[in-house]
Amino acid sequence: MTSRFSFSIAATDGAARIGTISMLRGEIRTPAFMPVGTAATVKAMKPADVRAAGADIILGNTYHLMLRPGAERVARLGGLHRFMQWDRPILTDSGGYQVMSLSELTKKSEEGVRFKSHLDGSAHMITPERSMEIQRLLGSDIVMAFDECTSYPSTRDAAAASMERSMRWARRSRDGFDSGAEHAARAALFGIQQGAMEEDLRRISAEKLIEIGFDGYAVGGLAVGEGQEIMFRTLDFAAPMLPADRPRYLMGVGKPDDIVGAVERGIDMFDCVLPTRSGRTGQAFTRSGPISIKNAKFAEDESPLDPDCACPVCTTWSRAYLHHLVRAGEMLGAMLMTEHNIRFYQALMADLRQAIAERRLTAFADAFRARYLGR
């Protein structure tokens, strides 16, 4: 019998783990990278190509979807999976981060966040209960608790107050999620640790989340401008506070070298707009570091984007062609650059999984960094 949610760890290497999350809509191999499908589409890619790239799960944005096409509309159309024709797991964020970063005239209170849509100025409110309801209407497989992403930098007092509120909202999220019994029997709920860069706040947050009890645990409040060094230093103490037998998800991360370092620190799941967004602006990821394909030096370069890449883009077209397409503003340029970048990220995750399975993660990570970062 396939379970609603289970996580099994096949091997560990230092703090890193390789494992499998089993859900009703399919398995998720961890460490996993989730392509971001903001508005019910991984931008510029067909779902079949996202899957062919190796993605086991994608992410949908509650904030975007609640505004357009609207959660109730998606529900009437049979849910997000049917709407966009992606039949594997979908994780939805809570809307908490984007409501603060994208919407206008936000008013936060203990109840939740009142805001106006960045699309049409219409008035909305998200509370923990409403976030759970929206994610249920979307038919999410992994639901994220509604939290407040502590701003950076923040005073210690502000970080503590923000974390405490997020923990009260985590409790309300748990209750809201559980009240939708039918959906709760099919989906999972993740809690989100806050506490900025403060070890004791992170510990309090982890303890409160564990007391409530979640299927998985996310590290929130990182990748907010603190830089990789501080992020890794925080992960060094924050990640081990989260239960070892549950998936750990580092939200919004990141650059390839961020991911490698976070996997070494025990993180199992990632999401980031970087591969898709970069693809639309002419940046390609390669084993030797990122390149900007618009650069004039690529105008007659017949080699593939990444000479060590076996993806359909690299085995078919030249840098010269992609240079031309991107310079000419051709949609095919964005399509192919995005596909390569998603392939690159998924290949990196597969390499990481294999290195962990073979207990040679440190050697792999060092070699990856030496080449990718050129140092």
Next chain:
Amino acid sequence: MTSRFSFSIAATDGAARIGTISMLRGEIRTPAFMPVGTAATVKAMKPADVRAAGADIILGNTYHLMLRPGAERVARLGGLHRFMQWDRPILTDSGGYQVMSLSELTKKSEEGVRFKSHLDGSAHMITPERSMEIQRLLGSDIVMAFDECTSYPSTRDAAAASMERSMRWARRSRDGFDSGAEHAARAALFGIQQGAMEEDLRRISAEKLIEIGFDGYAVGGLAVGEGQEIMFRTLDFAAPMLPADRPRYLMGVGKPDDIVGAVERGIDMFDCVLPTRSGRTGQAFTRSGPISIKNAKFAEDESPLDPDCACPVCTTWSRAYLHHLVRAGEMLGAMLMTEHNIRFYQALMADLRQAIAERRLTAFADAFRARYLGR
């Protein structure tokens, strides 16, 4: 042995014909629709999807390609086929039409057209000889003679003078094409009939072209704003003037009902930006006529774009999803709408070919029009 260029007619039905053009890079089933790949890409589609849609040949624009990435550059990169990874026939236009419609500060003379690039203002000149050279550098399979598209409306005297110049340029195009012996041994050259809507001018033009001798003959100077009725009236006398044993190509046409009527009048080849451009602006072609997917009535419509379409878009996604994507400005919306439209056009051509083969074109065309035009 595969020949450089041959055209065989398998069956006729009235003035209409079903046939096959055989070239070194593949066969072209006629009547054929050629998707337009302006800047070395059929916009928003991968070449494999263009082929899967049923296209045997695509069109490239000399004017666009000479300016970006440049014909010499394409040649250094191995030609247009290798550059864009389309290995079947490509027809290139002569640049004559677009240099007048898109560029700035054009100066026409007997020699050719001097102009400034609409991209960067750089100075260029196209002559019949340079057009042949560019098309050779691109590695075109079907090269179009360099002509002057007579403006509409035009006085009879102006139309006559313009046609006469085009015929002198047709001679120079023939000579220029033949001077590239290696390319001429692999490619074909088409002449273009001009003469506006005047029967006697069209006859003079046809006679001069036939005297020069071409592999195929295009009807130029139509689809320039004259409307379908005048276009059909002109085709009624202009098409039969062109050799029955050679392909006849109606340039820049058109709407589905234009194509059906032109096939009934003996035309074998078409190209038009309509399916691709419409796809990017939210218009879909259906058996019951065009629809604008942005229309609010489609917001929760779970039926496919065209209920009678077997294409991958119609068998996968709903109007509601496409409505959402296009409204949200998502690239996937343009991608899927374009793919459906190209599939629709190719399916129409396949239907026309079958109807001709079974000598029931009139019944097919009448039924198509009744449904498509709703009358």
